[in-house]
Amino acid sequence: MSYERNDVILYQIMDCLVEDYGYSIIRFQGQKQDLWLTNKDNPKYPVIRLNPATSTSLIFEQDYLERVTMFMRRLLQSNEKILIINTNEASTEFEENNFQQILFHDEKESSMLFATFPHLQYAVKKVDNNDSEIRRINQSLRNFQMKKTRANTVRQIPKFTLGIMGVCIAVFLLTQLLAMQLGGDAWTKALLIAGAYYKTFVVAAHEYWRFITAGFHHLSISHLLMNMLALYSLGSVVEKSFNKKQYVAILLVSIICGNLLVFVVENNQISAGISGGLYGLMASVIVIAIENQTFRIPQVRSSLLRVVWINLLISLLPGVSFTAHMGGFVAGAIMSFLFVKNAKWKFLKPHVAICFVILIGGLSFYGLNNNTVKPLYPTTDYQVIKDVRKLGLDGYANYLEKNVDRLYGE
Structure with missing residues (x-):
């Protein structure tokens, strides 16, 4: 030519x-x-x-x-x-x-x-x-x-997401070491000592920090691996669309809101996992697709719908906290909406932010004033306190025992 x-x-x-x-x-x-x-x-x-x-x-x-x-x-x-x-x-x-x-x-x-x-x-x-x-x-x-x-x-290697995965894996390994130090079948007690969500300790000892730390604990190796695969997939997309502070805010607020909703709605239970945060990231991916109009592409829309349906079915399985997932999803959607740069949505953002603050405030107020704990597990509670003493943390053990005694005495 x-x-x-x-x-x-x-x-x-x-x-x-x-x-x-x-x-x-x-x-x-x-x-x-x-x-x-x-x-x-x-x-x-x-x-x-x-x-x-x-x-x-x-x-x-x-x-x-x-x-x-x-x-x-x-x-x-x-x-x-x-x-x-x-x-x-x-x-x-x-x-x-x-x-x-x-x-x-x-x-x-x-x-x-x-x-x-x-x-x-x-x-x-x-x-x-x-x-x-x-x-x-x-x-x-x-x-x-x-x-x-x-x-x-x-x-494009999602370095920040890999860092979060590293934190989750490190926490899991440290909890394993703690369980080995306690001896016997001590995995559940190690989780409770290390920071898993447990309504008794939240209500009795005001350990609200468990709303965050529970997100980085996992119940088993299979639970950890499944969540890490999902985190890598969803986090890779979110990391490209938001800066690190926004990414962390979406993840942590989703974890907190998921556990807060569990605290308000569900009975006493032990729970752990980053699932609430994952549902927040999934909501973020959907918001991104709507904001940049890629959801109009049939392949993208089909992929998003497939992910939503699969995760919805997982949420309905026995032993999986649907409440935590939905709380994380709503929080992730709202946070992502507030962070995206879309001129058409600008006038809505202040109203959405105010409604979100009111919602969180309302849930917190209701939870603090309706914090009944049932069923109670006194054997587990006092065994955990005993194991805390075994670790040499007498001050924390005394604090827990005092507050648990008060709860049982009410």
């Missing part, structure tokens, strides 16, 4: 915009000879069309461009005009239907383009052999893409 000079200019522009200005190439089924570039981080020109064909109006391409425009706006959440860079000398400049076409060829260079993308002044140049130049650019782009892919692979 023999390339013309306007094709070479188009490829040189593309090479410069991709390698120097962070644009990505988008290809469409049934695409013409034009090229589309996107860069959501460029506020002025998030979408650029490179076209080497003769073009004096968009009237003959209306259907094609409407389909492309709809996809681009859904993908990038941008209503900025689409810039067309045309390299054909027979074309004309124009603005119509949210498109702006400018010309760039040997007889006409664009000062506007040079001002916006200064490197173009050096990237576009005449060459002795058009075909060789196109091959060089294609090879350069392939090499650049390989480097970018490798860098993205390293960058």
Whole structure:
């Protein structure tokens, strides 16, 4: 295939915009000879069309461009005009239907383009052999893409999520060591001493910190592994969409609200696990998909629905706390709604935040004033206190015993 000079200019522009200005190439089924570039981080020109064909109006391409425009706006959440860079000398400049076409060829260079993308002044140049130049650019782009892919692979490793997983695994191992030190069948007692949720100790000794620490304990190795797989999957998505402080806030608030709802609604029980936080992250993924409109893509929508149904069925299994899951889900959805950057939702955020604070305050007030504990497990409670003394924590053991005695005396 023999390339013309306007094709070479188009490829040189593309090479410069991709390698120097962070644009990505988008290809469409049934695409013409034009090229589309996107860069959501460029506020002025998030979408650029490179076209080497003769073009004096968009009237003959209306259907094609409407389909492309709809996809681009859904993908990038941008209503900025689409810039067309045309390299054909027979074309004309124009603005119509949210498109702006400018010309760039040997007889006409664009000062506007040079001002916006200064490197173009050096990237576009005449060459002795058009075909060789196109091959060089294609090879350069392939090499650049390989480097970018490798860098993205390293960058996309969810390091913060792996850190949270490391904390959960470390807590599990430390609890195992504690159980071994106590001797015998002491796993449950080790969990209680280490910080699992237990309504008796929350009510009697006001140990509300268990609402947080319970999220990092797990009942068994299978429970831990299942939750870590879910955390890696969901956390990887959330970590890309929110900063670390927001991510931690979503996770911790979901864990706390899940356990708070268990405290208010359910009877006395021992529970542990990051499941409330996982449901908060799942809600966050759904909010992200709605905010960036990717839920309109059938494959994404189908995947989200499948995840929701599977987790809903898991929540209904015996021994699984549906209450904690729902509390975490609602909290995660609200926190994510407050954190996403969506201008259309901005006016709703203060109202949602106020309602959320009122909801948490109401649950806390009700829980503190209706904190009956049933059934009671005095044998377990006093055995845990005995084991706390065995560990040399006499002060804490005395505190627990005093408050448990008071509870049983009421």
